[in-house]
Amino acid sequence: MKIFTKRFNKTLSKLQESFLTENRENKKMLDTYIKFAEGSVSEEELEIANSQLQQILKNLGLGILIVLPFSPITLPYIFTKAKELNIDLIPNWYKSLSNEDDRLE
Numbered sequence: 036m037k038i039f040t041k042r043f044n045k046t047l048s049k050l051q052e053s054f055l056t057e058n059r060e061n062k063k064m065l066d067t068y069i070k071f072a073e074g075s076v077s078e079e080e081l082e083i084a085n086s087q088l089q090q091i092l093k094n095l096g097l098g099i100l101i102v103l104p105f106s107p108i109t110l111p112y113i114f115t116k117a118k119e120l121n122i123d124l125i126p127n128w129y130k131s132l133s134n135e136d137d138r139l140e
């Protein structure tokens with residue numbers, strides 16, 4: 036039970052940190068788009084902001100897929116096809132939670 040609690044607290048801590056990081060990245064993205072509207076942004080900053088927007092869209096897409104009926108059946112199929120087509124559906128914040136050291140053996 037103690038090992039489970041320790042692992043659970045570690046996972047929650049990582050989840051909190053990833054959400055805080057996402058929040059900072061989203062703020063930077065919005066600031067960059069405001070600068071873009073004013074005409075004072077570099078191409079590199081715009082690429083970073085667009086990358087963050089892609090992460091947000093992945094979050095939305097994943098959330099929509101999860102609430103659809105029959106999602107336990109369709110999600111594995113969708114992820115398999117996406118992997119075959121080299122399409123990345125998993126947001127970066129979730130990937131950072133899924134490190135090899137967190138796997139159960």
